[in-house]
Amino acid sequence: MPPPALHPDEQSASFWRDAWHRLWQNKLVCGLAAPLCGHLIGYSYEQQNLALGPVPPNHAHWLGTDRMGRDLLARLLYGGRISLMVGLLATVVSLVIGVLYGAVSGFAGGKVDMALMRLVDILYALPFTIFVILLMVFFGQNIILLFVAIGAVEWLTMSRIVRGQVMAIKQQEFIEAARALGLRRRRILFRHILPNLLGPIIVYATLTVPEVMLLEAFLSFLGLGVQPPHSSWGVLIKEGAEVMEEYPWLLTSPAAAMALTLFSLNFLGDGLRDALDVRGSKD
Amino acid sequence: MIRFVARRFLETIPVLFILATATFFMMRLAPGGPFATEKQASREVRARMEAHYGLDKPLFQQYLLQMKHLLRGDLGPSYKYPSRTVNEIISKAFPVSAELGLEALAVALVLGLLAGMVAALKQNTFWDHVPMSLAMIGLCVPTFVMGPLLISAFALHLDWFNAAGWYLPRDRVLPALTLGAFYAAYVARLARGGLLEVLRQDFIRTAQAKGAGPARILFRHALRGGMLPVVSFLGPAIAGLLTGSFVVETIFGIPGLGRFFVTAAFNRDYFMIMGSVLFYAVFVIAMNLVVDIVLVWLNPKLRFD
Numbered sequence: 001m002p003p004p005a006l007h008p009d010e011q012s013a014s015f016w017r018d019a020w021h022r023l024w025q026n027k028l029v030c031g032l033a034a035p036l037c038g039h040l041i042g043y044s045y046e047q048q049n050l051a052l053g054p055v056p057p058n059h060a061h062w063l064g065t066d067r068m069g070r071d072l073l074a075r076l077l078y079g080g081r082i083s084l085m086v087g088l089l090a091t092v093v094s095l096v097i098g099v100l101y102g103a104v105s106g107f108a109g110g111k112v113d114m115a116l117m118r119l120v121d122i123l124y125a126l127p128f129t130i131f132v133i134l135l136m137v138f139f140g141q142n143i144i145l146l147f148v149a150i151g152a153v154e155w156l157t158m159s160r161i162v163r164g165q166v167m168a169i170k171q172q173e174f175i176e177a178a179r180a181l182g183l184r185r186r187r188i189l190f191r192h193i194l195p196n197l198l199g200p201i202i203v204y205a206t207l208t209v210p211e212v213m214l215l216e217a218f219l220s221f222l223g224l225g226v227q228p229p230h231s232s233w234g235v236l237i238k239e240g241a242e243v244m245e246e247y248p249w250l251l252t253s254p255a256a257a258m259a260l261t262l263f264s265l266n267f268l269g270d271g272l273r274d275a276l277d278v279r280g281s282k283d
Numbered sequence: 284m285i286r287f288v289a290r291r292f293l294e295t296i297p298v299l300f301i302l303a304t305a306t307f308f309m310m311r312l313a314p315g316g317p318f319a320t321e322k323q324a325s326r327e328v329r330a331r332m333e334a335h336y337g338l339d340k341p342l343f344q345q346y347l348l349q350m351k352h353l354l355r356g357d358l359g360p361s362y363k364y365p366s367r368t369v370n371e372i373i374s375k376a377f378p379v380s381a382e383l384g385l386e387a388l389a390v391a392l393v394l395g396l397l398a399g400m401v402a403a404l405k406q407n408t409f410w411d412h413v414p415m416s417l418a419m420i421g422l423c424v425p426t427f428v429m430g431p432l433l434i435s436a437f438a439l440h441l442d443w444f445n446a447a448g449w450y451l452p453r454d455r456v457l458p459a460l461t462l463g464a465f466y467a468a469y470v471a472r473l474a475r476g477g478l479l480e481v482l483r484q485d486f487i488r489t490a491q492a493k494g495a496g497p498a499r500i501l502f503r504h505a506l507r508g509g510m511l512p513v514v515s516f517l518g519p520a521i522a523g524l525l526t527g528s529f530v531v532e533t534i535f536g537i538p539g540l541g542r543f544f545v546t547a548a549f550n551r552d553y554f555m556i557m558g559s560v561l562f563y564a565v566f567v568i569a570m571n572l573v574v575d576i577v578l579v580w581l582n583p584k585l586r587f588d
Contacts, residue, residue, distance in 0.1 A: 121298070122298050122301055122302065124519075124567070124571075126302065126560070126564065129529075129544075129545075130544055130545075130548060130556070130559060130560060130563070133545060133548040133549075134309065134310070134313075134548050134556070137548050137549055137551070210422075210423070214425055217425050217427075218425065218426075218427075218530070221425075221427045221530060222529070222545065234425075237425065237427070237428055238427065241427055241428060241431045244431050244432075244435060245435065245439070251428070251431070255424070255425075255428045258423070258425070259420065259423040259424055262422070262423035263419060263420075263423050266419060266422060266423065267419070
């Protein structure tokens with residue numbers, strides 16, 4: 001239960017402090033920082049050593065090597081960079097589309113709102129995996145397309161959440177005051193309404209990242225994700241799962257890395273949701 | 284309620300029409316074609332094949348033709364499996380996927396509801412943390428890791444099940460677990476959240492004050508409201524489960540629908556793609572309708588409008 005309302009500034013400060021505290025509590029920062037120091041290992045993600053072949057973890061190769069003698073740790077860190085990049089960029093794409101769409105729909109109301117939301121309903125009925133697969137098959141496996149395609153299918157929930165919130169906020173007195181002052185609609189929307197939505201937007205963005213990363217892994221499983229010699233966690237997990245019996249270490253560390261990252265992102269999202277007291281309209 | 288259902292049916296028609304149109308033009312405007320990849324086919328053979336399937340006609344004419352067939356419920360031929368129509372493929376593979384989907388759904392509901400209820404009743408204790416941590420793991424482990432791990436543990440090392448195949452009743456166990464795990468995790472989290480929300484309310488305290496035991500409170504008073512988020516989630520989830528999972532079907536060698544969906548895209552099997560998109564869409568729309576009806580039934584505050 002929140003403490004009795006204090007001065008508004010003080011309350012929001014404690015909201016953010018609480019959220020920040022939770023962010024440090026889980027190990028997200030480590031997970032995000034690790035892929036950034038890939039070049040410290042001394043091996044490259046594509047440097048092969050066919051004579052060496054697959055060896056289990058040892059002191060030269062901390063996580064072992066794959067069938068082409070490539071250092072798994074180097075590939076894991078590089079792949080993590082790709083996976084997180086796909087996750088973050090696709091989330092940004094979905095965020096931009098979803099927030100703008102939802103905000104316009106909720107703010108305009110009436111017929112515009114009805115038309116826009118009907119379109120969202122239609123899109124919800126689309127089989128999205130098929131849609132992304134079609135895009136990837138038809139237009140080639142290009143990493144930019146990968147996150148645009150994923151982002152383009154993940155914005156629906158965000159737009160619904162934002163629309164609902166905008167509709168609630170635009171009834172409030174301070175918006176009426178802004179109108180009475182003669183502010184333009186665009187300014188009201190972007191300066192007065194959207195900043196009030198930061199909480200839910202951040203929470204759902206945080207929860208979208210793991211979803212996107214899972215989708216990337218699924219596409220990699222189909223061979224539609226990142227192409228060799230590049231790697232991503234999805235690619236590594238897929239390769240590892242194929243040789244799980246002979247070379248188990250090729251599966252364990254990518255799977256663990258991915259699971260831990262998704263874990264911390266989900267925890268971060270849950271924590272932020274509690275900290276910012278966002279009511280789940282998705283759940 | 285009959286008016287509500289009837290209106291939703293009428294609304295479905297334009298939705299499906301738009302969907303079919305969008306799918307058609309997206310497929311056709313993209314580069315490549317169903318016979319472009321077959322290297323051995325000479326140009327002449329390819330031209331004859333395209334003529335056979337009407338692919339040489341103007342695009343708009345093809346569109347009208349496709350729509351005409353769809354109106355009759357004819358999804359058309361498959362390029363990849365020339366001896367069978369798309370209708371035949373779907374009607375043969377769907378029962379397999381549906382069976383697996385229902386079993387996975389049972390796994391998800393039993394495990395998920397149980398874990399969610401226990402966690403909500405024992406909030407912030409050991410019995411909350413352990414099931415919820417497991418649920419988080421279930422959300423974070425991709426299906427194509429879960430499947431091989433289960434095979435490795437229960438089929439190869441313990442030798443309780445076959446590693447792949449779809450013949451005996453016990454062949455269903457591992458695929459259903461693999462497919463159901465993610466959904467079980469999701470259901471557990473939603474059930475816990477929904478129940479906690481309800482258990483905080485005044486009418487529960489009233490029931491407690493009147494001396495109702497924990498079991499009666501849970502099943503008689505809280506469950507109905509607490510299930511709302513689970514039901515909303517289950518609509519699209521069931522549609523997804525019943526129409527097959529590519530990953531699980533591939534790993535366990537199951538002749539289901541999910542594989543056709545994906546291979547259709549790879550093969551640019553236009554009619555097959557259109558068929559799967561529409562089949563799935565009808566499923567999602569129908570499930571959403573069912574969910575809306577169940578929600579009204581569960582929540583007396585809602586009305587059909």
